[in-house]
Amino acid sequence: EDQVTQSPEALRLQEGESSSLNCSYTVSGLRGLFWYRQDPGKGPEFLFTLYSAGEEKEKERLKATLTKKESFLHITAPKPEDSATYLCAAVNSGGSNYKLTFGKGTLLTVNP
Amino acid sequence: DVKVTQSSRYLVKRTGEKVFLECVQDMDHENMFWYRQDPGLGLRLIYFSYDVKMKEKGDIPEGYSVSREKKERFSLILESASTNQTSMYLCASSGQIGNQPQHFGDGTRLSIL
Numbered sequence: 001e002d003q004v005t006q007s008p009e010a011l012r013l014q015e016g017e018s019s020s021l022n023c024s025y026t027v028s029g030l031r032g033l034f035w036y037r038q039d040p041g042k043g044p045e046f047l048f049t050l051y052s053a054g055e056e057k058e059k060e061r062l063k064a065t066l067t068k069k070e071s072f073l074h075i076t077a078p079k080p081e082d083s084a085t086y087l088c089a090a091v092n093s094g095g096s097n098y099k100l101t102f103g104k105g106t107l108l109t110v111n112p
Numbered sequence: 113d114v115k116v117t118q119s120s121r122y123l124v125k126r127t128g129e130k131v132f133l134e135c136v137q138d139m140d141h142e143n144m145f146w147y148r149q150d151p152g153l154g155l156r157l158i159y160f161s162y163d164v165k166m167k168e169k170g171d172i173p174e175g176y177s178v179s180r181e182k183k184e185r186f187s188l189i190l191e192s193a194s195t196n197q198t199s200m201y202l203c204a205s206s207g208q209i210g211n212q213p214q215h216f217g218d219g220t221r222l223s224i225l
Contacts, residue, residue, distance in 0.1 A: 032213075034213050034214075041218075041219070042218050043202050043204075043216035044216045046214075046215055049212075087154075099157060099160075099170070102155040104153075104154040
């Protein structure tokens with residue numbers, strides 16, 4: 001069974017204090033790894049897709065990387081507006097190829 | 113930009129009522145999804161549709177049904193609402209499974225009293 005585990009569950013940073021969020025996955029034949037941001041009371045907002053080990057994507061203060069077993073979301077010099085829950089999800093290349101397996105998310109709080 | 117619109121942000125219904133949640137996407141996506149999101153349980157797939165009138169069960173289909181009569185519209189139906197169906201319901205759409213991300217609406221916060 002596919003599994004996605006995110007750590008830590010919650011992370012509190014000071015503004016400007018860089019850190020990383022982890023997403024470990026066990027998926028038979030990874031077809032894609034997705035990162036989302038979710039603000040309270042809203043739906044997840046798509047950030048990145050990663051397809052193969054070694055791939056990296058960047059957007060403003062965020063950079064996502066992928067290895068064969070995990071993905072990292074690096075946050076450089078975060079600002080309070082980066083506070084949100086960050087979700088990762090994986091899709092396999094097997095029979096039920098529609099199904100995204102989601103992690104439970106990391107709640108990031110950035111204090112001014 | 114992809115836009116997925118859910119008909120209600122907040123909804124309060126009574127036990128035993130039949131409840132309809134509506135979702136519309138404007139990107140001509142083949143695939144549409146319904147999830148529920150609960151604290152500590154994350155996002156769980158209820159139903160999925162890959163074409164008009166086609167549907168597949170997700171992880172937790174019991175107590176729900178869906179309808180897709182037009183490509184842009186996907187409805188979730190709670191046949192007889194129960195209190196354990198109080199949740200945040202999220203609709204999503206995507207163009208191609210696995211290669212393209214799912215794009216989500218802002219959700220419907222449903223309370224069953």
